[in-house]
Amino acid sequence: MNFLQYFLRRVLLVIPLLLGITMMAFLIANLIPADPIIANLPANALNDEDTIAAFRKKWGLDKPLHEQYLTYLGNLLQGDLGTSIKTRKPVSEDISHRLPATIELATLGIILGIFLGVGLGLVSAIWQDSWADNIARVIALIGVSFPVFLTGLILLNVLYVQLEIAEGPGRLDFIMRPPPNVTGLFTVDALLNGDRETFVSAFNHLVLPALTLALYISGLISRITRSSLLEVLNQDYMRTARAKGLRERYVIGFHGMRNALIPIVTVIGLSYGNLLVGSILIEQIFAYPGIGSYTFRASTSQDFPAIMGVSLLFAFIYVGVNFAVDILYFFIDPRIRVA
Amino acid sequence: MPSISSISSSTPVSASPNRAQRARYHLRRNPLVALGLVIAALWVVIAIIAPSIAPVEPLKQDLANRLAAPGELFLMGSDELGRDIFSRVLWGARITIPAGLAVIIIGSSLGVIIGAVAGYAGGLVDELLMRLTELFMAFPFIILAMAVTAALGPDIQNAVIALCIVWWPRYARILRGLVLEVKAQEYVEAAHSAGASGFYILFHTILPNCIAPAVILATLDIGTALISFAALSFIGLGPEPASPEWGRMVSIGIAFFDQWWMWLFPGLAIASLVMAFNFIGDGLRDILDPRLRGE
Numbered sequence: 124m125n126f127l128q129y130f131l132r133r134v135l136l137v138i139p140l141l142l143g144i145t146m147m148a149f150l151i152a153n154l155i156p157a158d159p160i161i162a163n164l165p166a167n168a169l170n171d172e173d174t175i176a177a178f179r180k181k182w183g184l185d186k187p188l189h190e191q192y193l194t195y196l197g198n199l200l201q202g203d204l205g206t207s208i209k210t211r212k213p214v215s216e217d218i219s220h221r222l223p224a225t226i227e228l229a230t231l232g233i234i235l236g237i238f239l240g241v242g243l244g245l246v247s248a249i250w251q252d253s254w255a256d257n258i259a260r261v262i263a264l265i266g267v268s269f270p271v272f273l274t275g276l277i278l279l280n281v282l283y284v285q286l287e288i289a290e291g292p293g294r295l296d297f298i299m300r301p302p303p304n305v306t307g308l309f310t311v312d313a314l315l316n317g318d319r320e321t322f323v324s325a326f327n328h329l330v331l332p333a334l335t336l337a338l339y340i341s342g343l344i345s346r347i348t349r350s351s352l353l354e355v356l357n358q359d360y361m362r363t364a365r366a367k368g369l370r371e372r373y374v375i376g377f378h379g380m381r382n383a384l385i386p387i388v389t390v391i392g393l394s395y396g397n398l399l400v401g402s403i404l405i406e407q408i409f410a411y412p413g414i415g416s417y418t419f420r421a422s423t424s425q426d427f428p429a430i431m432g433v434s435l436l437f438a439f440i441y442v443g444v445n446f447a448v449d450i451l452y453f454f455i456d457p458r459i460r461v462a
Numbered sequence: 463m464p465s466i467s468s469i470s471s472s473t474p475v476s477a478s479p480n481r482a483q484r485a486r487y488h489l490r491r492n493p494l495v496a497l498g499l500v501i502a503a504l505w506v507v508i509a510i511i512a513p514s515i516a517p518v519e520p521l522k523q524d525l526a527n528r529l530a531a532p533g534e535l536f537l538m539g540s541d542e543l544g545r546d547i548f549s550r551v552l553w554g555a556r557i558t559i560p561a562g563l564a565v566i567i568i569g570s571s572l573g574v575i576i577g578a579v580a581g582y583a584g585g586l587v588d589e590l591l592m593r594l595t596e597l598f599m600a601f602p603f604i605i606l607a608m609a610v611t612a613a614l615g616p617d618i619q620n621a622v623i624a625l626c627i628v629w630w631p632r633y634a635r636i637l638r639g640l641v642l643e644v645k646a647q648e649y650v651e652a653a654h655s656a657g658a659s660g661f662y663i664l665f666h667t668i669l670p671n672c673i674a675p676a677v678i679l680a681t682l683d684i685g686t687a688l689i690s691f692a693a694l695s696f697i698g699l700g701p702e703p704a705s706p707e708w709g710r711m712v713s714i715g716i717a718f719f720d721q722w723w724m725w726l727f728p729g730l731a732i733a734s735l736v737m738a739f740n741f742i743g744d745g746l747r748d749i750l751d752p753r754l755r756g757e
Contacts (some may be wrong), residue, residue, distance in 0.1 A: 143597045151609045268737035273729035399602045434605035441600050
């Protein structure tokens with residue numbers, strides 16, 4: 124199978140999934156609230172006949188359910204996710220405003236988490252049952268066992284309040300102004316603007332929340348790295364590689380890791396599923412103005428359009444990441460090309 | 463966890479005459495399992511006897527002694543209404559442990575049944591159920607939980623229902639794969655030719671042969687269920703605010719960040735319980751999967 128065939132086949136599998144997600148979001152939005160009008164409009168608009176009529180018309184509420192879904196899908200394709208009750212702005216605008224903050228945090232957290240996780244897993248597998256293995260495993264277990272909100276609070280208390288070696292809540296020092304908006308990522312925008320001071324402040328504020336996320340993710344990754352590498356290490360081809368006189372570093376790095384990579388990459392893809400929960404909890408603790416704190420506020424104020432908008436966003440991100448993982452398989456595992 | 467599904471085929475089902483001896487051997491090789499068992503058992507005992515060992519009623523307020531630091535009066539300090547945190551932490555075990563176990567038992571059973579039916583029926587039923595499974599995996603669990611609580615209102619029971627709804631897909635996937643494997647075995651064909659009904663074959667011939675991996679996965683999963691329940695109640699989708707539930711206590715404690723005892727002790731309670739179950743689960747996997755033993 125060549126790459127194009129493989130790619131198209133994956134795309135064909137993803138499309139019905141995306142449609143299914145929109146259908147599920149639509150059903151939740153329409154079946155769960157007793158009255159979609161009460162759920163989607165602010166309280167003071169409920170006396171206004173014109174607003175209600177306009178809302179009915181826009182979402183086709185006087186039509187049968189399947190036509191309502193098509194209207195919903197049409198609005199969705201134009202990027203219309205409805206209007207937030209709380210902020211009174213289009214949900215898509217709120218999201219585009221807050222998403223960069225979360226992307227910045229998640230990217231740093233995931234990169235840190237992968238390095239930490241794969242590193243710990245490698246140590247554990249290579250020196251199995253040694254003291255190094257035990258220490259690495261206990262670190263991994265603490266990572267997955269401590270609720271992220273507790274890890275975050277402890278890091279904040281120890282490193283920021285007690286030792287004063289890390290920056291605390293927020294995205295910047297409160298006397299600083301955000302850099303001119305280009306990407307919305309403060310670190311990147313500050314660099315583009317050549318503003319070193321803002322960059323340092325933005326980066327320092329990212330460290331603690333990103334570390335919290337990384338500790339959690341690394342626990343998952345190091346456990347799977349250890350077990351899948353251990354499985355590979357006992358294989359005949361590893362003995363062959365050693366018998367050929369290859370250096371140990373090469374044996375582990377190229378013959379071992381390459382074969383252990385599939386489950387590791389899978390877990391990294393799946394861990395994106397936890398990203399929304401993680402960002403809700405972490406952003407809550409670090410007063411970080413991203414999508415997570417937006418969702419939290421939407422949830423506590425029953426802001427239904429906002430909740431549904433964010434859920435679609437994260438379901439799409441999850442599908443997108445796992446699509447990318449599927450594509451990666453093609454390059455990691457040559458057997459797929461033959462199948 | 464891809465290594466789970468391999469356990470069924472690679473585990474020798476030898477009925478060793480000296481099981482106790484082997485158990486002792488494994489416990490000595492995996493001291494963390496023993497530690498996990500002790501901590502988990504301790505928490506279960508605490509949950510049972512909390513009413514008689516807690517020094518104070520968990521809801522009793524002592525407004526004269528609000529936000530007291532840990533000391534003689536309050537072992538773990540007191541909260542913003544002067545309630546004894548130590549007593550509340552002990553009582554919390556009575557909420558979290560049953561909730562976590564309920565999620566595991568109901569959620570995994572649901573997944574086992576759906577996966578088994580999909581794998582056994584095949585064809586269109588299989589296709590539909592598996593697409594549904596993928597859908598539930600892709601949809602953020604927290605949103606489903608929010609939707610459930612929006613519809614039913616936030617309380618412990620609804621948090622458990624919400625988690626059960628999102629818990630089954632992984633079990634369904636694994637069970638489907640196992641059922642497909644077992645379905646091809648000769649003894650299933652034998653049952654067919656003996657005239658057994660489809661229902662009988664699925665539940666009496668096939669399921670008993672693929673239930674073990676689901677049970678192991680469920681054990682590994684207890685920690686995750688406990689932590690997810692705590693996360694839900696942390697963001698207010700669980701029990702009511704006054705309840706001595708650990709996640710809830712931590713989230714209220716954030717407003718009193720400098721009174722660290724308000725969030726640290728309930729947080730550590732969750733962590734220690736989850737860690738105990740993870741120690742057990744991890745060790746169990748090592749013991750049961752001989753390929754990981756490195757012998």
